[in-house]
Amino acid sequence: MAEMWINMGPQHPMTHGLWNLRVKVDGETIVDAEPEVGYLHRGIEKICEGLTYPQIIPIADRLCYGSSLTWSHLYCLTVEDLMDVEVPERAEYIRVMSIEMQRIASHLMWLAAYAGDLGLSVGFTYTMRDREVFVDLLQALTGSRLTYNYPRIGGVAHDLPPDFERDALRAVEYMERRLKEYEDLFEGSKIFMMRNVGIGILRKEDGMNLGVTGPSLRASGVSYDLRKDMPYSVYPEMDFNVAIHKDGDCYARYRVRMDEMWESCRIIRQALRKMPEGRWRIVAPRTAPAETGLGRVEDPRGEAVMYVVGDGSDKPYRLKIRSPIFVTVSAAPKILVGYKLADVVAIMGGLDMCIGENDR
Amino acid sequence: MAERRIPKPLGLVLRPMRRTGKQFVRTLILGKPNTVLYPEQKLDLPQVYRGKHVLDFKKCIGCGNCVTICPNDCMWLEKVEDPELGKIERPGVDLGRCLFCGLCAEICPTVALHMTTEFELANSDRESIKLGPSDIRDDTFGPTFVEERRTRRLPVLDLSRCTGCEKCAGECPEICIAMMPIDRTERKKPEINLAKCNSHGKCAEVCLEKALVMTEVYESYFEMPEPKLILDNCSGCGACARKCPSEAIYMLEMPGTEKTLKNGKKGKPKKRAVFVLEKCVGCGRCYQACRFDAIEMPGVRE
Numbered sequence: 001m002a003e004m005w006i007n008m009g010p011q012h013p014m015t016h017g018l019w020n021l022r023v024k025v026d027g028e029t030i031v032d033a034e035p036e037v038g039y040l041h042r043g044i045e046k047i048c049e050g051l052t053y054p055q056i057i058p059i060a061d062r063l064c065y066g067s068s069l070t071w072s073h074l075y076c077l078t079v080e081d082l083m084d085v086e087v088p089e090r091a092e093y094i095r096v097m098s099i100e101m102q103r104i105a106s107h108l109m110w111l112a113a114y115a116g117d118l119g120l121s122v123g124f125t126y127t128m129r130d131r132e133v134f135v136d137l138l139q140a141l142t143g144s145r146l147t148y149n150y151p152r153i154g155g156v157a158h159d160l161p162p163d164f165e166r167d168a169l170r171a172v173e174y175m176e177r178r179l180k181e182y183e184d185l186f187e188g189s190k191i192f193m194m195r196n197v198g199i200g201i202l203r204k205e206d207g208m209n210l211g212v213t214g215p216s217l218r219a220s221g222v223s224y225d226l227r228k229d230m231p232y233s234v235y236p237e238m239d240f241n242v243a244i245h246k247d248g249d250c251y252a253r254y255r256v257r258m259d260e261m262w263e264s265c266r267i268i269r270q271a272l273r274k275m276p277e278g279r280w281r282i283v284a285p286r287t288a289p290a291e292t293g294l295g296r297v298e299d300p301r302g303e304a305v306m307y308v309v310g311d312g313s314d315k316p317y318r319l320k321i322r323s324p325i326f327v328t329v330s331a332a333p334k335i336l337v338g339y340k341l342a343d344v345v346a347i348m349g350g351l352d353m354c355i356g357e358n359d360r
Numbered sequence: 361m362a363e364r365r366i367p368k369p370l371g372l373v374l375r376p377m378r379r380t381g382k383q384f385v386r387t388l389i390l391g392k393p394n395t396v397l398y399p400e401q402k403l404d405l406p407q408v409y410r411g412k413h414v415l416d417f418k419k420c421i422g423c424g425n426c427v428t429i430c431p432n433d434c435m436w437l438e439k440v441e442d443p444e445l446g447k448i449e450r451p452g453v454d455l456g457r458c459l460f461c462g463l464c465a466e467i468c469p470t471v472a473l474h475m476t477t478e479f480e481l482a483n484s485d486r487e488s489i490k491l492g493p494s495d496i497r498d499d500t501f502g503p504t505f506v507e508e509r510r511t512r513r514l515p516v517l518d519l520s521r522c523t524g525c526e527k528c529a530g531e532c533p534e535i536c537i538a539m540m541p542i543d544r545t546e547r548k549k550p551e552i553n554l555a556k557c558n559s560h561g562k563c564a565e566v567c568l569e570k571a572l573v574m575t576e577v578y579e580s581y582f583e584m585p586e587p588k589l590i591l592d593n594c595s596g597c598g599a600c601a602r603k604c605p606s607e608a609i610y611m612l613e614m615p616g617t618e619k620t621l622k623n624g625k626k627g628k629p630k631k632r633a634v635f636v637l638e639k640c641v642g643c644g645r646c647y648q649a650c651r652f653d654a655i656e657m658p659g660v661r662e
Contacts, residue, residue: 051431052429052659054429054463054582055429055430055431055463056431057461057463058431058459058461058463059431061461122376122380126383129394139405139406139409140406140408141408142408143406143408143409143410143462143475144409144410144460144462147459147460147461149461149462149463152581154581155581157462157466158408161406161408181379184375184376184378184379185375185376185379185380188375188376189376281581282581283580283581283582283583284581284582284583285583286582286583286584286585286659287659313658313659314659
């Protein structure tokens with residue numbers, strides 16, 4: 001039978017953003033695939049070269065709409081490495097707590113989109129409802145709902161609002177109840193299980209060779225989490241497990257993310273309990289020395305790296321962003337080949353695409 | 361890690377049904393819906409929410425730090441005529457470009473600019489969301505707004521009154537005041553080491569001329585550029601002192617520079633600028649005003 005190329009995207013319900021997946025099909029079976037990205041290129045790395053160091057924080061928020069706090073946190077970590085700034089301990093705990101809230105919100109948004117892709121409208125509405133709890137918390141903390149602009153070079157913008165700890169503990173308790181509900185809803189759904197189990201297997205060797213990180217790699221049985229392996233901030237003082245799964249299929253990726261939400265709830269409780277009193281921000285220098293700074297964090301989607309070169313002025317000479325999804329999407333051909341065309345939605349949805357950080 | 365749970369056939373049907381049934385009872389029968397009817401009901405927004413800008417005209421000094429820090433160049437300074445305040449410069453905001461990042465409100469040295477919880481800002485054309493200074497003016501909002509801004513009681517110097525008597529330096533328990541001579545003026549001014557000062561206020565008490573006054577100062581978390589005078593280039597025109605929004609520049613006479621006039625009398629001595637850096641907000645307007653390259657301020661826009 002004749003083979004043919006099919007364009008899935010740039011305008012396709014599967015894509016979650018503007019990108020194009022070209023798949024070569026033989027009948028219903030995929031024989032080749034080729035992701036095309038770049039539709040959302042805004043030139044953020046170049047924009048940053050013309051802005052001063054504090055001005056880049058709101059721009060770094062715009063890298064990813066799903067987990068903007070992680071990116072501004074990463075940017076601040078990088079510049080603190082460049083400037084040799086010591087962050088107060090309270091600020092570190094506030095940062096860890098808020099990025100774990102962001103991780104839960106991001107995973108819930110992924111789960112909502114994934115459920116929507118697979119035709120589970122109930123899953124979509126329930127997860128978006130519970131994401132609202134964490135978005136409200138972050139709104140009370142930072143003052144905005146999506147692009148938070150909360151971390152600063154040398155701390156965080158302001159202290160916790162009154163009664164925040166009580167609200168956060170309530171939200172975590174609520175979330176733990178809801179997570180059981182999701183497990184019932186999703187794993188009780190025959191359709192969900194049929195479309196996930198055994199679909200889109202990423203072999204351990206392929207994942208490691210192609211540089212896949214984050215939940216997609218951990219679902220293939222590799223225990224690689226920067227929070228444990230190369231701890232930053234106050235993660236060494238937190239007691240949590242790295243969620244891994246050995247199967248490497250779509251169900252494993254779903255399972256890893258669900259387990260990560262449980263672990264994030266644990267981290268939020270610990271961070272709130274251990275949070276010391278004191279200052280949450282120090283005055284950061286305006287200019288950076290002519291050196292380089294590197295920051296690596298575990299984004300909800302994988303390993304995010306920023307590299308900044310200073311030239312003695314108040315603007316960076318170069319800012320390089322390593323996006324986890326840009327690498328993960330390049331593994332798409334390895335995952336897709338051999339499955340049916342209808343599985344593309346489940347497989348690519350399970351990778352948790354975020355085009356904002358991918359195209360930058 | 362939780363292992364894969366394989367439900368029994370009956371559980372496969374009943375468990376999701378129980379979950380959705382519970383939700384049905386909660387929203388429709390008990391009357392606790394998950395959504396709000398938007399135009400009639402609105403969500404409670406926290407006070408830190410970043411919505412429309414509000415400017416306190418009386419507190420604002422027109423330094424333009426908000427214009428400088430804006431990442432998207434959506435603010436500008438505009439000349440306004442106010443019946444009470446006279447000819448002033450105040451910022452305006454183009455909401456069509458605004459990122460609502462809140463850096464402008466954060467950097468404001470006098471806490472005159474705030475962001476309200478007003479979020480319904482849409483309009484039918486682009487010009488009407490370009491808000492000038494009078495559109496964002498609200499002098500009553502500031503006091504209702506509780507903001508944790510770091511304040512500190514510091515002695516603030518009025519150099520025009522200072523006689524250089526050195527009483528303050530002798531009285532300071534932390535020995536943080538040093539009398540530094542000002543080049544070519546034969547005068548001295550107290551230099552206060554702000555890192556050591558712990559707000560005793562004794563220096564202000566002994567000052568006979570009331571040149572040192574203890575004032576509540578907002579401390580910025582942003583390090584701002586500081587002006588530096590190149591004395592040889594300074595012509596003493598005073599353009600920088602007129603432009604300075606925080607009155608941190610004083611023009612002092614330099615004795616011994618008088619020109620002898622034709623009739624044998626001596627003219628007025630030349631003047632030079634003196635910066636009181638404790639008052640400086642780092643806006644760079646003196647640098648922009650100087651036509652003789654007498655002020656160095658690295659990092660300020662031309």
